[in-house]
Amino acid sequence: MSWTEERIEKLRKLWGSGKTAAEIADELGGVTRNAVIGKANRLGLSTKTTTAAAAPKPKKKVVPAHRACQWPIGHPGEQDFHFCGDEAVPSKPYCLKHCNMAYQSKDNS
DNA sequence: CCCTGATTCGC
């Protein structure tokens, strides 16, 4: 089997489509995933190792240590409908008070 | 253990 333009085209399409080498190989037929990867590598695909050793993406985003309690106060759509706004506990959407309410597992009435 | 891609090696 030789790599014709149509095969390379399909290779690129499938590869770019997120297909795995095994699926591309199966799709093309007559080739193994190694052949696909090998060809892809020769084409210059794969995740280029040359001239791009580092990917400079230093996105520093400060995350709030705490967030406002999202406990709804009042009725949705209501003018005075608002959220608690109190300091929520870490990793939880509610403040301590409402967190206890939200996670009320059992208890009688 | 299975899978993935990446690289290396012989043809």
Added chain:
DNA sequence: GCGAATCAGG
């Protein structure tokens, strides 16, 4: 240039 074998990571 081709693909298998082999390497390395998940």
